[in-house]
Amino acid sequence: MSVLTFREATLPNGLRVIAEINREAKSTALGYFVRTGSRDELAGEEGVSHFLEHMVFKGTERRSAWDVNREFDEMGAKYNAFTNEELTVFYGAVLPEFAPRLLDLLSDLMRPALREDEFETERKVILEEIALYRDRPHFVLYERAQEAYFGRHPLAKPVLGTTESIEAMTRAQMAAYHARRYVPNNMTLAFAGNLDWDEMLALAERMTRGWTRGAAPRNHPGFTPEPRRLRTPYDKASQAYAVFVAPGHAAAAEERYAARVLADVLGDPDNGRLFWRLVDPGLVETAMAYHHEYEELGTFLVYLQGDPAHEEEVSARVREELQRLEKRGVEAEELERAKLKTATSLVFAGETSLSRLFYLGMGYSYTGRYEALDTVRRWVMHLEPYHLGELLEARPFSRALEYWLVPADHG
Amino acid sequence: MHTLDNGLRVAVEPQPWNPGLSFTILVPVGATSDPEERLGAASMLETWLWKGAGPRGARAFADALDALGVRRQSGAGVEYTTFSASLLPEGFSAALELYADLLMRPHLPDDAFESVRALALQELAALEDQPPRKLLVRLRREAFASPHGQPVEGERETLERMTPEALRGEYRRRYGAGGSVLAVSGGVDPDEVLRIAEKHLGAWSGDAPSPPAVRLTVPHRFHIEQETEQVQIGLFYKDVPPGHYDFYASRLAVAVLSGGMSSRLFTEVREKRGLVYAVSASPGSVKGFGYLTAYAGTMPERAQATLEVMEEEIERLAQGVTREELDRAKVGVRADLVLSGESSRARAGALARDLFILDRARSLEEVEAEVMDVTLERLNAFLAGRPYRDPWIGSLGTVEVGP
Numbered sequence: 024m025s026v027l028t029f030r031e032a033t034l035p036n037g038l039r040v041i042a043e044i045n046r047e048a049k050s051t052a053l054g055y056f057v058r059t060g061s062r063d064e065l066a067g068e069e070g071v072s073h074f075l076e077h078m079v080f081k082g083t084e085r086r087s088a089w090d091v092n093r094e095f096d097e098m099g100a101k102y103n104a105f106t107n108e109e110l111t112v113f114y115g116a117v118l119p120e121f122a123p124r125l126l127d128l129l130s131d132l133m134r135p136a137l138r139e140d141e142f143e144t145e146r147k148v149i150l151e152e153i154a155l156y157r158d159r160p161h162f163v164l165y166e167r168a169q170e171a172y173f174g175r176h177p178l179a180k181p182v183l184g185t186t187e188s189i190e191a192m193t194r195a196q197m198a199a200y201h202a203r204r205y206v207p208n209n210m211t212l213a214f215a216g217n218l219d220w221d222e223m224l225a226l227a228e229r230m231t232r233g234w235t236r237g238a239a240p241r242n243h244p245g246f247t248p249e250p251r252r253l254r255t256p257y258d259k260a261s262q263a264y265a266v267f268v269a270p271g272h273a274a275a276a277e278e279r280y281a282a283r284v285l286a287d288v289l290g291d292p293d294n295g296r297l298f299w300r301l302v303d304p305g306l307v308e309t310a311m312a313y314h315h316e317y318e319e320l321g322t323f324l325v326y327l328q329g330d331p332a333h334e335e336e337v338s339a340r341v342r343e344e345l346q347r348l349e350k351r352g353v354e355a356e357e358l359e360r361a362k363l364k365t366a367t368s369l370v371f372a373g374e375t376s377l378s379r380l381f382y383l384g385m386g387y388s389y390t391g392r393y394e395a396l397d398t399v400r401r402w403v404m405h406l407e408p409y410h411l412g413e414l415l416e417a418r419p420f421s422r423a424l425e426y427w428l429v430p431a432d433h434g
Numbered sequence: 435m436h437t438l439d440n441g442l443r444v445a446v447e448p449q450p451w452n453p454g455l456s457f458t459i460l461v462p463v464g465a466t467s468d469p470e471e472r473l474g475a476a477s478m479l480e481t482w483l484w485k486g487a488g489p490r491g492a493r494a495f496a497d498a499l500d501a502l503g504v505r506r507q508s509g510a511g512v513e514y515t516t517f518s519a520s521l522l523p524e525g526f527s528a529a530l531e532l533y534a535d536l537l538m539r540p541h542l543p544d545d546a547f548e549s550v551r552a553l554a555l556q557e558l559a560a561l562e563d564q565p566p567r568k569l570l571v572r573l574r575r576e577a578f579a580s581p582h583g584q585p586v587e588g589e590r591e592t593l594e595r596m597t598p599e600a601l602r603g604e605y606r607r608r609y610g611a612g613g614s615v616l617a618v619s620g621g622v623d624p625d626e627v628l629r630i631a632e633k634h635l636g637a638w639s640g641d642a643p644s645p646p647a648v649r650l651t652v653p654h655r656f657h658i659e660q661e662t663e664q665v666q667i668g669l670f671y672k673d674v675p676p677g678h679y680d681f682y683a684s685r686l687a688v689a690v691l692s693g694g695m696s697s698r699l700f701t702e703v704r705e706k707r708g709l710v711y712a713v714s715a716s717p718g719s720v721k722g723f724g725y726l727t728a729y730a731g732t733m734p735e736r737a738q739a740t741l742e743v744m745e746e747e748i749e750r751l752a753q754g755v756t757r758e759e760l761d762r763a764k765v766g767v768r769a770d771l772v773l774s775g776e777s778s779r780a781r782a783g784a785l786a787r788d789l790f791i792l793d794r795a796r797s798l799e800e801v802e803a804e805v806m807d808v809t810l811e812r813l814n815a816f817l818a819g820r821p822y823r824d825p826w827i828g829s830l831g832t833v834e835v836g837p
Contacts (some may be wrong), residue, residue, distance in 0.1 A: 030580040047451060049772050079693070088705060089696070096694035096762040118769055147708035154663040154733055155711055160563050169710030258661065261562040293506060303492065305549030308556040329556050360500035367503035370454045371520050376775040 029393045030220045037208025037236050041393065042225050043383050045276055047378075048216040051122040052380035053223075054114030055133055056211040056388045059204035061184075062177035063241055064107045067191070070184015071200045073106040074149050074192060079113065081141040083131045088141055094128050094309035101377065108178050109318055110388060116377040119217040123226055131213075133205060142194050149189050155184065160260035161328065168426040171253055172268040175237035176246045178317060184327035206237030209214035216376030243319045249295070250339075252425040260430050262308075263331035267341060271314050271321030272414070274389035279316055280402045281410040286314040286323055287361040288353050288411070289344070294360070296348070297325065300340050307332045317390065323419060331433045338425065354411045365403045369396045436628055440638055441612035444631050445785045445795040449778055455620030456520040456778035458772060458786040461612045462642040464513040464721070465584040468604075472596060474588015476510040478514045478554050482562035482601065485546035492546070495532065502529050510586055511643065512574070513720055514790060518737075522780055525628045528705045534634040536652050537609060547598045557774035558587045566731060569658065569666040569830040573727065576656050577670045577826045580649040582720050586674030610640020617795070618807075620778035624825050652819040655827045657834040665737035665831030666729070669744065671822045673717065673724040676791050681724070682804045683816040688717045689763035690727060690746065698747045703730065709740045715730060715748070721791055726822060729746050734833040741827070741835045749822040754814035767805050 028044045060072050081088040095115070097103055102115030103127075117125050156162045168182050173179035184192075209317065212227055213222075248270050271276040290297045291314020297310040307329030315322045325345075327337060339368045372378050372397045435445045468475045499506060502525035508517040517536070518703070519531055520766045561568050575583040616635065618627050674680045690698045692715035703713040715728040728748060732740045756762075773781040775798050788795045829835045 049776060091698040096696040096766060099765035101773055103768065116773060118772055144708040148704060148711050149733060152711040155731055157663045158565050262560050294500050299493065303549060305552030308553055308560060360497060363503035364500055364505065367505055367521055372523065374778065
């Protein structure tokens, strides 16, 4: 296997720069991980994080929107960006010879011009994106369940905002949000793959020299889940969609490895407990569980999709499985299988520089530490049934929110 | 590439640096070979195969794959069904033995049949909640007069009428080594792969029915009325088939049209006019035939304008592309090739598809050389001589787009 080296540095302006270097890799991936998202939006700013993510590609002092698109394509870059509740990430992968040029471009983009005419054009694109997701019931379900589960906690806010908030958004609001959140000490620049560390670090320093520090505070209010069952008819759904959301573990918590494997035992799509109780007998088309990690807390999510006629039966069976898991824990054999599958996945997660970049950047953004995929594998392979048992002692699934989105004629 | 005595073709691409391995088994069982009265059979069969094989029941079978750490994906498509697996090389022989059971010795048990049917019916119903996919399925159906237009998901009536006996008959008639493909990529030795393939799949018998010839309808418009937020728009154009002299020129033309964010469709439809969030064109092919589809989703009041810009941009290709556009398209294709070469799963999938479509596997180097070989003059001569025009046009939503 190739030799990996980890390097890290903090620039005078507070920007953290990290790299997992593999001189044999055929590509280089790099990205800015900005610790900002919908949870950091003030009243009236709903959706600004995501709208700004779009505006970042619409030009800077030095570049027009066309220049930006053209330059990415001249490098043949595979690039994109995404926004969630807590992070906004801009990334790209290129052949190693283009890495300095990609760094120059991405760094420049972090200081967007936010031109008024581009702002108006992009507002329409965002409204189209909101409309697109309204045609996708599983997304509507996720957004509503997130809102219901988190209540008054900032993680309840919709990432896309609402049609109303986007229609009312001003350029000045976006500029103020940018000034508050895109400060270097609130960002991580990460590299993975084939690169020259000294060259990249020097270039990053030069490109970001004018960036000034800021506070970028984030609220962590207390949160207590409120178990209940909710149900909404939706006129664009022909199937029934459901989630169970239960308290899990934070992105930096040691319990996260056990929590991920526990979710697999429950809801691996090929061989989890829910598969055999629900999909194998044909009650639902999809049954999955996963563990979602945030900064100070986490959630277990069970997702179901299928024939609305089976709603009661499915609901009862899921609750039965969750209770059984809480009462009896997991068996040694099923834990071994889930561990092995995770270990294999980690090998494949290491194949491409881009995939490595996500692991590296996300992990570091939350923990402030480098965690090699091999280290993750070791943690997972050392799990014993009692580690999972300890998580279950808190009876997380007894505090689950159950949310159903059903066709309008089943309401 | 190597062909076993029973007709199974095997391709191996070693990635010496890769600690993992992926393989894809492609069986030419898809919607194109579903009899008209049994639409959806290929898809149902794929689900049913997993309900026990060889000495193991369904659960023991899944457990055995898990014990090898196998990550798996499988599914039926228009022309074939694929079974893909990713795992560590030391488990390859044991995993292939399990897949040999699945393909050659499935139980296809009566008591699982009703749940297989229930899943198929739910999959079909779920299409109603995925407007873009629903439109593209219908677009294919409208454009092809041959079985290439048949829906992979089947139809309510055909799924409801299916019997275990009929589906077992489909298995016997269509699953076999002849026409099937095993492609392997990753940290493996090709000779070792061949030895293992021979050992576990060498006794697989049977031949797949040969694929039907492509026939098209006359280009026309259609509309599906549905209460959606966005109107879905789809276009279907004839294109050159894989293996054709102009194949790589056509691929570069699509890259100019819809490769990166400086491509024509993205620039004109989204960046300049803000008409959509999603707009794209993608090349497609079935054995012996190539096509181009374009897609956009937009709110009803902007649907007509969106369609007009899309059609105009696609027709404008006939006037040629610039040197800068071609250069960007080439560097984009080159980067895609290098990046896909990092992934064993992507390579195994591409090799398997090559063997099915072209009857040979292309290396990344060969594709790159062919792409780089297309000059501006050659591309523009192709575009002028074979313009993209006269498409099939479909819409789904609350308003119909029209001329």
